[in-house]
Amino acid sequence: MKKSEKEKAIFLDRDGVVNKEVGYLSSPKNFEFIEGSIEALKILKRKGFLLIVITNQAGIARGYFPEKTLERIHDKMIKRLKQNGVELDDIYYCPHHPDFSGPCDCRKPNPRMILKAVLKHNIDLTSSYMVGDTLNDVQTGKNAKCKKVLVLTGYGKEEQNEIGQIIPDMIFKNLKEFAINI
Numbered sequence: 001m002k003k004s005e006k007e008k009a010i011f012l013d014r015d016g017v018v019n020k021e022v023g024y025l026s027s028p029k030n031f032e033f034i035e036g037s038i039e040a041l042k043i044l045k046r047k048g049f050l051l052i053v054i055t056n057q058a059g060i061a062r063g064y065f066p067e068k069t070l071e072r073i074h075d076k077m078i079k080r081l082k083q084n085g086v087e088l089d090d091i092y093y094c095p096h097h098p099d100f101s102g103p104c105d106c107r108k109p110n111p112r113m114i115l116k117a118v119l120k121h122n123i124d125l126t127s128s129y130m131v132g133d134t135l136n137d138v139q140t141g142k143n144a145k146c147k148k149v150l151v152l153t154g155y156g157k158e159e160q161n162e163i164g165q166i167i168p169d170m171i172f173k174n175l176k177e178f179a180i181n182i
């Protein structure tokens with residue numbers, strides 16, 4: 001059987017999807033996985049997807065925490081996942097905010113972070129998904145031309161009520177429900 005050369009990927013918003021949304025997570029101590037999200041990542045990996053985090057971290061531009069702290073948060077996330085037998089394939093973050101650091105071309109809903117990952121990992125966008133808890137994430141997926149999924153963890157429930165112009169292809173209760181059903 002001929003195997004497709006390109007990879008398929010899940011582009012994951014971080015806060016409110018993988019870990020609990022606490023509003024500008026600024027310490028590894030406050031990093032907590034959403035129930036079932038580790039299991040979800042395992043399932044997605046088993047189903048052949050690359051796992052790539054795509055996150056806006058404007059707390060850096062706002063001066064809430066330094067980039068070093070973000071690295072420590074990610075180290076903790078990576079370590080905990082490894083202990084559970086699952087590895088992320090990449091993490092992209094935008095540290096900017098237009099009001100504090102001027103305009104940038106990476107902040108979601110700009111698809112730039114996704115498109116960078118696509119080039120680096122040879123990803124087929126049509127078989128890939130952007131999963132987020134906000135309509136901004138859905139818009140990012142739309143801009144990148146991949147499938148777009150809203151999960152109802154984090155800000156998801158509030159965001160679901162705002163669905164108008166920007167429509168997700170699928171809505172799931174959480175990352176695990178998505179992982180099981182896709």
Ligand SMILES: [Mg+2]
Binds near residue numbers: 013132154
């Ligand atoms: Mg989020």
Ligand SMILES: [Zn+2]
Binds near residue numbers: 096
């Ligand atoms: Zn940026």
